[in-house]
Amino acid sequence: MSPEGVALGYEPPAGRGEGRVWIPLGGSHRAASLGAHQRKALVGAVLELRPDPGTRLVLLGVDVDGLGPTVRAALRSRIGFLPADGGLISNLNAWENMVLPVAFHHPERMRAVAAQVNGLLSDLGADRHALLAKLPEKMTLFEKKLTGYVRIVLERPDLLLVEDPLGALDAAERAVVARFPAIYLKSCPGGTFVQLEVAPER
Amino acid sequence: MIGVYREFEGCMRLSGHVLRRLAVLARPPVAESLTRQIYFTGASATAGIVLRGAFIGTLIIAYVIDVLDANAALAVKILLWVVLREVGPLIAAVLVIQRSGTAVATELALMQISGEVASLRQMRIDPRDYLVVPRVVGIALSTAALTFYVQVIAVGGGMLLSALTIDASLGELAGEFFNLASPVDFVYAVIKSFLFGAAIAVICCYHGLHPPGTSINAVPKAAINAVTQSTLMVMLLNVVFAYLVFGQAFFGLVTAKL
Numbered sequence: 001m002s003p004e005g006v007a008l009g010y011e012p013p014a015g016r017g018e019g020r021v022w023i024p025l026g027g028s029h030r031a032a033s034l035g036a037h038q039r040k041a042l043v044g045a046v047l048e049l050r051p052d053p054g055t056r057l058v059l060l061g062v063d064v065d066g067l068g069p070t071v072r073a074a075l076r077s078r079i080g081f082l083p084a085d086g087g088l089i090s091n092l093n094a095w096e097n098m099v100l101p102v103a104f105h106h107p108e109r110m111r112a113v114a115a116q117v118n119g120l121l122s123d124l125g126a127d128r129h130a131l132l133a134k135l136p137e138k139m140t141l142f143e144k145k146l147t148g149y150v151r152i153v154l155e156r157p158d159l160l161l162v163e164d165p166l167g168a169l170d171a172a173e174r175a176v177v178a179r180f181p182a183i184y185l186k187s188c189p190g191g192t193f194v195q196l197e198v199a200p201e202r
Numbered sequence: 203m204i205g206v207y208r209e210f211e212g213c214m215r216l217s218g219h220v221l222r223r224l225a226v227l228a229r230p231p232v233a234e235s236l237t238r239q240i241y242f243t244g245a246s247a248t249a250g251i252v253l254r255g256a257f258i259g260t261l262i263i264a265y266v267i268d269v270l271d272a273n274a275a276l277a278v279k280i281l282l283w284v285v286l287r288e289v290g291p292l293i294a295a296v297l298v299i300q301r302s303g304t305a306v307a308t309e310l311a312l313m314q315i316s317g318e319v320a321s322l323r324q325m326r327i328d329p330r331d332y333l334v335v336p337r338v339v340g341i342a343l344s345t346a347a348l349t350f351y352v353q354v355i356a357v358g359g360g361m362l363l364s365a366l367t368i369d370a371s372l373g374e375l376a377g378e379f380f381n382l383a384s385p386v387d388f389v390y391a392v393i394k395s396f397l398f399g400a401a402i403a404v405i406c407c408y409h410g411l412h413p414p415g416t417s418i419n420a421v422p423k424a425a426i427n428a429v430t431q432s433t434l435m436v437m438l439l440n441v442v443f444a445y446l447v448f449g450q451a452f453f454g455l456v457t458a459k460l
Contacts, residue, residue, distance in 0.1 A: 047324055077326060087321035090313070096231075101325040103230045104332070110230065151325075 007159050007192035009058030010042050010051070025061065028181035028193040039163070039196050046161065049076055060158055060192075077105075080157030084164040086144030088136040094147045095132040102154050113154060116187075120150050123183050124176055142173040153184055159192045160184055166197075209431070213408045219330050220338045220404065226331045227339060235332065239340025243302040244347050251301070255293040255352030262289060263360035267367055274370035278378040281360045282387065287448075288440070290353035291391050295398040295436045298345050299429055303406040306337055307428035310410025311421045319411065329411065338403040345399025346392050353391060386447075394443045398436050405432040 001022075003009060007029075010021040018038045023029045034042065045051040049064050049072045057064040059075055067075065081087075088097045099113050121128045126146055136144060145165065152160060165177050181193040226232050266272060266280050310333060313319050319329045361379065365372040409428035413420035 081324050083317075083321070083324070085317075087317075087324060089318050089321065090316070091309070100231055101327065104232070104325070104327050107230050155325075 003058040011056040013054035078158040080152040086148030236336035244344030260359040277364040291395040294349040307406040307410040311413040311424040341403035342399035346396040349395035402432040
């Protein structure tokens with residue numbers, strides 16, 4: 001199959017008994033039938049840009065196999081990943097966690113970041129005064145997800161993978177997280193939002 | 203033996219990375235981390251480290267003067283050779299290992315085990331750039347600064363004590379000291395303590411980033427390895443420095459044939 005028009009394509013070898021993931025470019029999508037092992041393998045392959053032997057990986061319209069290191073690095077910089085626990089750094093407060101990648105990779109964009117963070121937090125209905133100075137140890141899982149989400153959106157990735165976004169949240173928090181795709185697509189028009197959900201164990 | 207070689211090789215590679223990537227200190231989060239490290243090691247610890255260092259330095263002078271029944275010239279030589287050149291940098295290094303070395307190894311091991319190092323990689327941030335470079339530079343600079351404080355206070359305290367216990371005035375002792383001391387002594391001590399600090403930081407960061415396991419039990423083990431090896435490295439560097447610069451080591455027990 002041609003990789004053209006595909007945001008995320010993951011084809012494990014036939015004998016492994018794992019499903020194929022084939023997500024088109026643009027919009028919000030769910031990959032809901034992944035087992036925990038396959039999800040881990042998929043995320044590892046996407047983040048390292050190195051799929052297991054025999055597995056085909058397509059990212060943002062490009063077959064990853066055979067790419068040189070420079071092209072790989074450029075492709076990787078267009079992909080964002082939000083782990084289920086937010087993936088925060090414990091000795092940085094919420095604000096420092098949010099701006100860490102932008103400050104590290106694009107310090108020239110730091111002037112505009114405060115306004116962007118305020119905008120994103122108000123879109124999400126979060127109390128920025130209560131959140132921004134908090135360390136991860138004082139945050140709820142929802143606040144960690146929120147902080148990690150703002151951090152990823154500030155990076156403006158073309159492909160955003162969000163791991164188990166609704167897991168262990170109450171109804172009100174789920175309602176906020178349900179707005180993640182719309183807010184991402186508003187910030188990154190043309191981007192692809194993928195929710196990686198785990199299939200219940202049988 | 204292979205394990206020791208691997209750890210040595212790992213530390214050398216990490217040192218090479220730090221030297222190659224010093225420019226990363228210009229990036230705001232790394233610069234902030236450097237400032238925090240200098241504050242933690244060099245500023246917030248100053249009072250305790252300097253007081254303990256000065257106490258130990260002064261104690262050495264008091265014992266030596268008492269045991270050797272020293273005169274002004276001998277007391278000054280002891281201050282210069284023992285306290286300024288050797289004990290000052292060593293005390294500062296040992297106190298930095300105790301306070302900052304253990305903190306760095308423990309913090310990084312916890313970050314590795316809890317997945318925070320992996321999170322940095324997911325953000326395309328090399329953990330060595332963000333975690334190791336500022337810690338090595340910060341601890342090296344702070345150790346040099348702390349050594350200077352310890353030397354000033356230990357030598358000052360030693361002179362004061364000598365003036366009280368032997369038949370010589372403070373001015374006489376200070377005059378004798380500045381006649382005997384040369385800029386080489388200060389440059390030697392500062393460079394040596396800078397290298398002590400860098401070695402301590404590299405070893406502690408290496409063990410923090412490579413804990414011997416993935417459970418929480420690996421954290422104290424990483425700290426123990428870091429403290430043991432950085433103490434040994436400081437002792438080794440001290441001997442090498444003394445031999446290279448002054449042609450003698452172990453306080454003159456080993457002398458170079460020049």
